[in-house]
Amino acid sequence: MATIPRAFTFTAKLFEFNLADAMTFFEEKNSDPKIDGKMKTGFTKFLDSLNSFLDLQPDITSVDESSVKIYGSVTLENGAIVRATNSYYSKPWFSNVSVRMNSEELFEYNSDDGICYGQVIA
Numbered sequence: 001m002a003t004i005p006r007a008f009t010f011t012a013k014l015f016e017f018n019l020a021d022a023m024t025f026f027e028e029k030n031s032d033p034k035i036d037g038k039m040k041t042g043f044t045k046f047l048d049s050l051n052s053f054l055d056l057q058p059d060i061t062s063v064d065e066s067s068v069k070i071y072g073s074v075t076l077e078n079g080a081i082v083r084a085t086n087s088y089y090s091k092p093w094f095s096n097v098s099v100r101m102n103s104e105e106l107f108e109y110n111s112d113d114g115i116c117y118g119q120v121i122a
Contacts (some may be wrong), residue, residue, distance in 0.1 A: 002068070008077045014072050015029070015070040026044075029043060036086030
């Protein structure tokens with residue numbers, strides 16, 4: 001069985017906000033001309049994705065006092081760097097990634113033999 005790379009080092013913290021203030025935070029960032037369109041898409045999808053995740057976690061009853069940190073990159077145990085930033089040496093860099101799904105959840109997602117492909121969305 002293949003080893004699953006785990007996050008090793010998060011670098012370049014881009015944003016930090018409280019979930020209770022998420023809508024205000026996203027509105028402010030969406031009006032910032034320095035924010036890349038892909039990051040704006042990520043902000044738009046963030047709360048829907050979080051809600052979908054929380055629907056699968058019945059033990060979590062409240063996240064109101066939680067905070068979120070968004071990083072520009074992470075180095076995995078295998079040395080690979082995954083980037084999601086609009087300013088890496090003054091240019092956007094959003095890594096393409098593949099994710100191997102849990103075999104028990106395989107049919108709940110669109111995949112290619114258990115691997116989902118996509119681009120990191122901030």
